[in-house]
Structures are given as structure tokens and as C-alpha cells.
Amino acid sequence: MKFSISRDSLVRSLNLVAGVVERRQTLPILANVLLVLKEDWLSLTGTDLEVELVGRIQLAVAGEESGEVTVPARKLLDICKSLPEGSDIKFSAKENKVAVRSGSSRFTLSTLPAREFPNVENSIGTHQLTLKQGQLKRLIDRTGFAMAQQDVRYYLNGMLWELDSKQLRVVATDGHRLAMCTLKDKISVTGEGGVQMILPRKGVLELARLLVDDKAEIQINIGSNHIRATTGDFTFTSKLVDGKFPDYEKVVPRSPTNILKGSRQELRQAFTRTAILSNEKFRGVRLKLTANTLDIVANNPEQEEAEETVPVDYSGETLEIGFNVSYLLDVLGVLSGDQIKLSLADPNSSALLEESDEGDSLYVVMPMRL
Structure with a gap:
């Protein structure tokens, strides 16, 4: 695996992907980010088994050797951030090491086999919808603060999404206060009937970080136990909370x-x-x-x-x-x-x-x- 990439585009993508990676991991490979190179596309994947984020970067020049490898997420991010803005970074992977070079700087990182990197389930969705990133950002911004943080009622440590053919509504509560926001605009929805799901707190926070272009579209695919959101540069997948949200209408x-x-x-x-x-x-x-x-x-x-x-x-x-x-x-x-x-x-x-x-x-x- 051998390629060259601009430092700025790598930092932008790696910043978001590394945010999913937990610092304390039971499995060593979960502290790593998976790099996959196919011709002139580099994908970066981070996961904690609950949430997965895949970033895609198009290289200015196709890589010399395609391949895949996992490297420590935090160390790679810190190295890239410390390099001068506007610089180029050269990567080359051999056996169980990756060499990172830029200007007069040289770094060698240990790797773990890419085949051991966990894959989040790729289930077929029952409902799909497309909306503007700005619309989804408003829903999350207006309600996210009311999510519980470490409540024993685990279904409160997240956000309820309620979708029918006419509207999308999100609700969050920690048992002391409740926040509800309903998207008034018409959105494009496919799928039979309505659906309710609880997105976990970490999933909500990571998804919100991706919503940087208010006018750009985001596609949401809802499965029985997963939600997948796709923007131009990222694919975000999160498990859903298995539980019943309280009847918020009553309060x-x-x-x-x-x-x-x-x-x-x-x-x-x-x-x-x-x-x-x-x-x-x-x-x-x-x-x-x-x-x-x-x-x-x-x-x-x-x-x-x-x-x-x-x-x-x-x-x-x-x-x-x-x-x-x-x-x-x-x-x-x-x-x-x-x-x-x-x-x-x-x-x-x-x-x-x-x-x-x-x-x-x-x-x-x-x-x-x-």
C-alpha cells in the first residue's frame, strides 16, 4: 500500500473518524482506524462496535499500490495535525509497519491486520428518507441537550426519532425535562407505515458533527436495529437502542x-x-x-x-x-x-x-x- 495525500484533507476526515474511536478499548484493534486504498480513493473507518464512521477522500494522484491496513487512530491524527498546513504526506505500508513521511519528518507506526477489523452489520433498511443537513441539524440542536447521560433507564440515553409519511419528529428527555422538535417541511420518505427508533447518545453527537453544510442533502436509511446516514464524504452507521421510549404525549x-x-x-x-x-x-x-x-x-x-x-x-x-x-x-x-x-x-x-x-x-x- 503506497500513496500520497494532502495533509489538510486527511486531517479534516481523520478528525471526524477518530472521534468515534474510544480511548479505552477492550479490543486493541478498536483503537485503530482502517485505511483502504482503491486506485484514487482512500477510505478511513473508525468504530466502537456501536457506531461506525467511514470517510472518503479522493486523491489528486492514484495510489501506487492499493491495499488495506489499520493504524492507531489517535497517534496518526496527532502526527498529521503537527505537520505544517498545506504539506503533503506519503504513506507506505510493509508487513506490520506503516511509514509516514512529510518533508524532513519520518514516522513509523505499528499496524494490526485489516482482516480483524470489525464490520458493522449491513442490513437492508425498511425506510429511507432524504432531507437537508440543515433541517436535521436544527432537530438535533433543539432537542439534544435534554438527553439523559448515564441513566439506568438506558432508553433515555438517546433520542427518539418518529417518522411517518408526512413528518419527522425527534424527542429527548431525561425524566426531568422534555424537548420536542417537529420538521414542518415536506420530506421524501419511502417505506410502509410509520417507524419509531431510539438513536443512542453517542450516535446523535457523532451524527451532529457531520452536518456542516446546511444546504447539502443527507440520506437516511433505517433498518430494524441500525440507522445509516450518508453524505457526500461520509457514511455513518449506528446501532439503535433496543427499548421502549416513554409516551411523551402524556407529559x-x-x-x-x-x-x-x-x-x-x-x-x-x-x-x-x-x-x-x-x-x-x-x-x-x-x-x-x-x-x-x-x-x-x-x-x-x-x-x-x-x-x-x-x-x-x-x-x-x-x-x-x-x-x-x-x-x-x-x-x-x-x-x-x-x-x-x-x-x-x-x-x-x-x-x-x-x-x-x-x-x-x-x-x-x-x-x-x-
Whole structure:
């Protein structure tokens, strides 16, 4: 195996592929990236057995000798990053070593046999859809923060994708808050009936890193236990979480009677300031609602207190309710409208946050007892 490649195009692809590779591996070969050279195409594959990412690079000049080899992912990436921008890198593989050369620099890396590199299942998909990368990025950006991180309810450590012939909806929840975003635009879908699947947290984060060109298309292929996404330069495959996602429709408040409307930016700044003196562990703030006024109060075990008064559009009953301020700030951080709408039924019920009645996203945050 022998070829020459530009340092910049290799770093761009290797950066993403190496992101899939786990630093601590049970199998030594999983710390490696698989390089496959066929004429003037080089493919790079990284996997942790749950997620696989294949990057494709077209070489300016066809390789002298086709072949395949696996090399340590992190070491190769660090070497390539340390070389000057705009330089060319020459690779040559012999027996169980790969020589990497650029200018006056020489490196020799150990390899492992390519035949031992695991292959993620190549199942036939039941549903296919095509959409713009920007559309998918919006869905993930607006909901990803609400995924659980290491919950024993493993089905919460991921994102629900719900697809039918008309729309794609994604939902994430950690049991304390819920985020939902629905793609309003018509998309091209093939496959019988609707489908629900849970994409694992790592799969969601790695897929989001690939979405760099908002206007370019991405093809999604959904199988019974895998999802595959293909862009111009990458093929991403992830196992799906085998579990049942909670019935999210049940937790969305229905026709709450107390509705507050206010400036998103003003509320975000007020919550940010009061959060400074909230309890570091529980992050609780008290919201006191009276006619056209919202008082936000936070205090902590050191007997310190912060209070903010924000003018709002509110004509409901007087209410006092507690929330984790971090959850409210997360929502205000992903919404983009000037105004937000916060709907409440009573001090013990969840709050519903939206941009407007016509928005594509909604958020549910459970109250706290303070």
C-alpha cells in the first residue's frame, strides 16, 4: 500500500473518524482506524462496535499500490495535525509497519491486520428518507441537550426519532425535562407505515458533527436495529437502542390556563444573574407571578439571595413555582424568537415553553419543591 495525500484533507476526515474511536478499548484493534486504498480513493473507518464512521477522500494522484491496513487512530491524527498546513504526506505500508513521511519528518507506526477489523452489520433498511443537513441539524440542536447521560433507564440515553409519511419528529428527555422538535417541511420518505427508533447518545453527537453544510442533502436509511446516514464524504452507521421510549404525549400539558409571554433575551439574562446565587447542587429558583410581573428569587445555604423583576404579559392568577434554573436556561438558549410563551396550570404541574403557537419546538420542564 503506497500513496500520497494532502495533509489538510486527511486531517479534516481523520478528525471526524477518530472521534468515534474510544480511548479505552477492550479490543486493541478498536483503537485503530482502517485505511483502504482503491486506485484514487482512500477510505478511513473508525468504530466502537456501536457506531461506525467511514470517510472518503479522493486523491489528486492514484495510489501506487492499493491495499488495506489499520493504524492507531489517535497517534496518526496527532502526527498529521503537527505537520505544517498545506504539506503533503506519503504513506507506505510493509508487513506490520506503516511509514509516514512529510518533508524532513519520518514516522513509523505499528499496524494490526485489516482482516480483524470489525464490520458493522449491513442490513437492508425498511425506510429511507432524504432531507437537508440543515433541517436535521436544527432537530438535533433543539432537542439534544435534554438527553439523559448515564441513566439506568438506558432508553433515555438517546433520542427518539418518529417518522411517518408526512413528518419527522425527534424527542429527548431525561425524566426531568422534555424537548420536542417537529420538521414542518415536506420530506421524501419511502417505506410502509410509520417507524419509531431510539438513536443512542453517542450516535446523535457523532451524527451532529457531520452536518456542516446546511444546504447539502443527507440520506437516511433505517433498518430494524441500525440507522445509516450518508453524505457526500461520509457514511455513518449506528446501532439503535433496543427499548421502549416513554409516551411523551402524556407529559405535554394540555390546555394550561396561566400563560406568560415575555422577552426571551430579558428572561435569559435575569435567570443567568439569579442562578449565580442559587444552590450549587439543586440550582433552584422561585418564580412569583402576578399581573404583568415576574419575580425571580434564588437563595443558597450561605443565606445569600438574588432577586430579579421582569415585566411580562401575564393576566392569570397569582402563582409561585420552583424550577431548576439550568433547565430553563437550556431551553432559552436553543429558542431563537424574540418572545417566548410559558404556560402553567398550577404550582405542582409541569411548565410548557414555546416560541409561539406556530413554532416547531416545545419544551416541558418539571417543577421543583423549594
